[in-house]
Amino acid sequence: MGIRKNGSIRAEVFSQKSFIIQNRGNDMSLIPLRVPMGFAVCFNKFSDVDPIPCKTGDGFIENWEYFTEDILQIAMMKIVDGNWVLPKFDKLIIDLGWYPDSHITGQYRLIQVNEFWEVIREKYSKDRHEIKDTIEAWMKNPIVL
Numbered sequence: 001m002g003i004r005k006n007g008s009i010r011a012e013v014f015s016q017k018s019f020i021i022q023n024r025g026n027d028m029s030l031i032p033l034r035v036p037m038g039f040a041v042c043f044n045k046f047s048d049v050d051p052i053p054c055k056t057g058d059g060f061i062e063n064w065e066y067f068t069e070d071i072l073q074i075a076m077m078k079i080v081d082g083n084w085v086l087p088k089f090d091k092l093i094i095d096l097g098w099y100p101d102s103h104i105t106g107q108y109r110l111i112q113v114n115e116f117w118e119v120i121r122e123k124y125s126k127d128r129h130e131i132k133d134t135i136e137a138w139m140k141n142p143i144v145l
Contacts, residue, residue: 029047029049030044030045030046030047030048031046031047031048031128031132032132033046033132033135033136034136034139035139036140038076038077038078038084039074039075039076039077039139040074040075040077040084040086041072041074042073042074042075043070043072043073044071044072044073045065045066045070045072046071046072046096046128046131046132047066048128049063049066051063051066051067051104051106053104054104059103059104059105060102060103060104061102061103061104061106064101064102066098067098067101067103067106068097068098068101068102069097069098069099069101070097071096071097071098071108072094072095072096072135073093073094073095073096074093074094074095074139075091075092075093075094076091076092076093076142076144078090089115090114090115091114091115092112092113092114092120092142092144093112093113093114093115093117094111094135094138094139095110095111095112096108096110096111096131096135097109107125107126108123108124108125108126108128108131109122109123109124110122110123110124110125110134110135110138112138112142112143114145120143121138121143
């Protein structure tokens with residue numbers, strides 16, 4: 001089993017086809033994701049935390065840093081001349097955010113888009129485990145137009 005370390009993030013290789021990313025730091029606990037070969041996690045702060053309402057009652061989230069429009073972005077890679085690369089054209093991106101940003105009434109918005117940010121598929125949910133399952137399903141069965 002190979003291990004790669006980058007700061008507090010550790011990726012454990014389970015097979016040649018998938019690996020799981022987990023945070024080993026104390027400040028946040030990332031949701032473990034099974035990422036199949038051919039995908040790159042470009043940005044990740046998808047954490048295993050519940051939103052905490054602000055004590056002021058203004059409708060915002062106290063731990064807002066986990067509930068913003070930019071939570072996770074995964075891109076599908078391609079093999080070019082024998083190397084995995086992020087393509088310049090025909091991109092497929094999975095993007096996750098919380099809408100409205102930092103608001104207790106918000107929910108996760110998961111989208112799969114092309115390079116022009118045209119939505120191919122979309123899912124809304126407050127349940128982070130349902131979102132995790134959907135992310136993994138979308139990577140396992142990507143819709144490539």
